[in-house]
Amino acid sequence: MNYRIGHGYDIHRLQIGGKLILAGVQVADSISPVAHSDGDVAIHALVDALLGAMAWGDIGQWFPNSDPRWKDAPSVLFLENVLEKLTAEEFHVCNADITILAERPKLLPHRPAMVKFLSDRLHCPVNVKAGTNEGCDAVGRGEAIAAHAVVLVVGKS
Ligand code: MG
Numbered sequence: 001m002n003y004r005i006g007h008g009y010d011i012h013r014l015q016i017g018g019k020l021i022l023a024g025v026q027v028a029d030s031i032s033p034v035a036h037s038d039g040d041v042a043i044h045a046l047v048d049a050l051l052g053a054m055a056w057g058d059i060g061q062w063f064p065n066s067d068p069r070w071k072d073a074p075s076v077l078f079l080e081n082v083l084e085k086l087t088a089e090e091f092h093v094c095n096a097d098i099t100i101l102a103e104r105p106k107l108l109p110h111r112p113a114m115v116k117f118l119s120d121r122l123h124c125p126v127n128v129k130a131g132t133n134e135g136c137d138a139v140g141r142g143e144a145i146a147a148h149a150v151v152l153v154v155g156k157s
Pocket of ligand 1: 010011
């Protein structure tokens with residue numbers, strides 16, 4: 001079996017107004033990421049981890065923020081696009097582990113919905129962890145939101 005590991009990281013600045021979507025789930029309606037797409041940092045990190053595992057470059061190459069097709073696009077489209085290619089190459093995801101760093105809002109109540117949203121698409125165990133940045137840097141001041149993701153994928157060749 002051909003096992004491959006991938007890591008992804010993303011960060012977006014936050015602004016007042018709009019909605020905040022994380023791992024496909026709306027978690028706030030008074031702040032939003034500054035982004036070309038919906039700015040879902042959890043999915044962006046996950047997509048970058050999948051692309052990393054497959055040695056397929058990065059999310060910026062696949063879904064450039066200069067492309068009007070992705071203006072305000074739900075990030076799940078990026079995930080579905082990459083998963084489709086991965087399946088076509090006869091790979092599947094073994095598991096995914098995601099860490100979201102945000103001062104606010106509290107993410108614990110949303111964790112089951114986030115896990116379900118992602119595991120329904122990846123068809124594997126998904127873990128979502130959430131923490132603050134302990135008041136450090138822009139994330140800690142509530143000016144930005146960040147996420148890390150690690151995935152393991154496996155293929156036949
Ligand atoms: Mg991003």
